[in-house]
Every structure is written in C-alpha cells, then in structure tokens.
Amino acid sequence: MRFDDYPAIAQPPRCAHPCEECGLRGNPAFLQVPDDEVRTIESFRSGTRVVDAGTSIVDEERTAPQLFTLYSGWAFRFKTLSDGRRQILGFLLPGDFIGLQDEFADGHTHGVEAVTGVTLCTFERSRLWELFHTRPKLGYHITWLAAREEKMVDDNLVTAGRRNAAERVAMLLMHLYRRAERVGMVRDGWAEFPFNQQHIADALGLSLVHTNKTLRRLQHLGLYKLDNGWLRIMEPRALERLGDYFERPLQPTPLI
Amino acid sequence: MRFDDYPAIAQPPRCAHPCEECGLRGNPAFLQVPDDEVRTIESFRSGTRVVDAGTSIVDEERTAPQLFTLYSGWAFRFKTLSDGRRQILGFLLPGDFIGLQDEFADGHTHGVEAVTGVTLCTFERSRLWELFHTRPKLGYHITWLAAREEKMVDDNLVTAGRRNAAERVAMLLMHLYRRAERVGMVRDGWAEFPFNQQHIADALGLSLVHTNKTLRRLQHLGLYKLDNGWLRIMEPRALERLGDYFERPLQPTPLI
C-alpha cells in the first residue's frame, strides 16, 4: 500500500466534524492512537478555522490565544527583519502543529501565513498544561512534534548556511516533494506545489532573480518539471546527490 | 540583584553531588521548582560525565543512549555535509538540555562537541516516557526547552539566510554575550568566549577568511573587545542595531 493510494486529504472538513472521523487520521503517515485518546483530543479541540490563500494565520508580533493543527492546505512560518527582509523558516503541511514555540516565549516569535486556502483545527492555548496533566501521552506526542520541527529547522539552517544555490533548490524540491508524498498530496507522481518563486527565494535565503535562474537551470537539465502548481521529480537520485540530502524512512507522526 | 552577582557556576561538580545542591539551580535565570520535583529529577539522573575540550559529546551518526543537561562549560550542536562543510546549529551553555531531537528521529541527526571542558548530568533515554508519565510537569518543562531551542535555531536561520557578514557577527556576539550573562558567566563586563574564528564562521555560514575580516572591522570600530578568550561588548546599542537583534526579557528557564 502506498501513501498516494489514500484518498485526497485536501478537502476542507465538514463543519466541526468530530475527530473520530478525521480525514487525516486514517493515513499511515500518522500514528494510530486508541479511541479514548482521540476523544481527549476532540474535547481539547475548540473549533475549526478557515483561512484564505495568502492571508495571515498567526501575526508575527502577537501571540495567538490558540494553537492549531493544520488540517488541509499549505502554509509557512517566517520571520522578517525590520527593513523587510523575510526568511521562511519552514513549510507546514496537514498534520503539522502550529504555535507551540510562542507558548514559552517572550512575545516576538514568528508569523504563519497560508499559501493555499487552509483549514485548521483550533485549541485553546490556556488548556495546554491541562492536556499534559491529564494525558501525559499527548504531552509526549507534542514534544515529539516539537523535536521533529526543530530537526527540520536544523536542516534548513544547514541549507542556508552551507549549500550553494543549486544545492539549496535541489534540497528544497526533494524535501517538499517527500513531505507531500507522505501525507497523500501526490497524484501520479505530481505533487501539489503552490509556491511562487518569492516563497522559494525566501525559504532558501536567495534573491528572487537568482532563484529564478537556478530553477531554470535545473529544470533545463531535466531534473524536475513544474506545471501549473504541480511538481514532478524527474531525477530524484540526481537531486538527492546534488542537495546532499537523503531522507530516511520516518516513523508515524503523532497527530494532535 | 544582577546575574553576575551570583557565584561562578563554571566549576565541575563534586563527583555525583545531589541535585538538591545543584550549582545552577540557585541562579534566578532558572525556574524554581518544588523540592519533590528536584528529587524526581535526581532519581531520573543516572550520573555525571566529564568531557575534554574539543572532543565529541554526541556522535553525529549514532543516537546516544543518554540525554544530558550541560552543567558547566560550552558546547555546540552541528551538522556536516558529506564533503565536510560544517554548520553549527547552536551553542550550548549550562542548563541546556541535550539530545531530545534524536529521541524521535530516524537516526541521522546532529553532533554535539565540547568547546571547553564540559561536565554533564546524564539521563537514560529509555526512561524519558516514564518521566512524562509520572511527572507531567517535567514533561511540560522539557517541551518548554524544546520550544526555546527551536526559537534559537529559527533566529540562526534568519541570520544565515538574510543577514550580511557584519550583521551576522553583530548578532552572534550579542546573542552569546547575553546568554553568558544570564547564567552568570560574565565578570566585570567580560564574558567567557572560548571560540575560535572557525567556530564563528561555521555558526554564521561564512568562510574563515571573511569571518576574520569582518571581526577585525567591527573590533576596529570599537564595538567590542576580545582578549584571550574573554569578550567585552563596548557598544551594545550599535551591535543590536547593526544585527537588528533585540533581546526581550526572558522568563526563568526550566532546568532538568
């Protein structure tokens, strides 16, 4: 059974449908948990939120009173310097947990913005400790998610700090493709790829112009194809080697 | 009361001294916790480890069976590409918790190396879930630490991706000075600074030569002084503005 044999998970949920019928949970990329744990998550969840493409989910300046699980769509975390330079810290896909860093922060952290239309499950930040207290297992899972996200930022830091432009692009394409594949967003070898070149430039620490030239070059070499918001990897091995980026098999991810 | 009124915490501990007498816990930078929680940590702790300057604490290829709290000294986390390029992901000071990311990983994560001589408190990884289970509060604290560390990597990513060389150096000097100050490693305005220029270059994503030239320039402008492993910030405001990096007051940090 392959991940993309699973039904698309990109549709918005029926309004306030229960976690027992979650469209994500059936996906083998996610950890299967006992029913009573799902019910605890359900009782912790405070609602659903829909956000339009290109709009803000979490403001960069203020800590949101909610935590979120991304249910459908693509988003990204970012920081901007005071003169406007923007760095994308990482991309968010279905199943990703949003807002944990702010929990323990001094305020100023990062913003989150929707790339496509996005639906989110919301949780009240004020009840986080209650969750750890009553369900240590879920606390453990949240730590799992925090550690996994830090690992991704680690990788992005290596990219921005030590890879050249072509290596950065190769690494990003493989990374996003693999993650999309994992949550069932790949059809017939084509992954949803809703980013513009400014997103890619901001994620890689490159200028827009140089990102464009590098993308063109790799595309011209036949390493990948990009068509109308869909990505196809033509030469995964070549891109892996170029980016010096080899994904290991991953354990199922907890889903809050 | 200022942090540097506190006694130096840099001495190695008496062998296997109990957590109740921990030389770090008295520092107001750390969260004060009830005695029974300290005793739980004590029972979770499996020992002490001493590591020489410049040697490996955690191998980049293998997951260590222990978790650590850095008790004294300086260390750093890093990743290397297959051709040897190295990126330092972040620096570790007393109180920092080491090894959590590997817990939930696929193997290949990051290495940890001692800059100075280092002493560590060790914990058995296999008992981590037990800790969450029996003491949810400590699980919550561990999540706190994970989130805080991710925030620091986020900052480093912005640095590597979007700041120029002078801005990077300014940001790093201020960051390290502030963190050292917080844990009482500053005396009379001088902070312990055991790094060589290769460390700085690898942390900032710059070459050694360019790092040297940038350091010289900022030093020549009188923004800081570096003398025999000790750092003094002469113009904190100028460095903050240059690096576009302004620290907010921090909450006390949990200490495991």
Place this chain on the structure above:
DNA sequence: CGAATGCTTGACGGTACTCAAAGATTGTGG
C-alpha cells in the same frame, strides 16, 4: 482592456569565497 502579479532575461557590481603565505601564540620534547 488596463492593472496587477509573477516569471524571465541581461547587464553590472559587490560581497564573500578560494588560494596563498606570513605572523602570532601555544604546546612539546630534546
């Protein structure tokens, strides 16, 4: 049809990298 957004390309310049070699400092062994 005009405006807005995003992609593409060329020209040019500068920041940062590489190569190379000379000081400076520290440690070590004869």
Place this chain on the structure above:
DNA sequence: CCACAATCTTTGAGTACCGTCAAGCATTCG
C-alpha cells in the same frame, strides 16, 4: 630553556557567486 610543530590569526590577491537594477513578457483578474 630553546627549537620546532601545531594551531590559530591576519593579510593580500584574484575570482566567482549571487545580489541589485532594469525591462520585457505572460497570465490572470476585474
């Protein structure tokens, strides 16, 4: 105690990668 090695810092020269500026083109939307 000095000589020598090893490590780290500093500086110069030349280059290349990548950023900035500018403008043209394509597509979408109102």
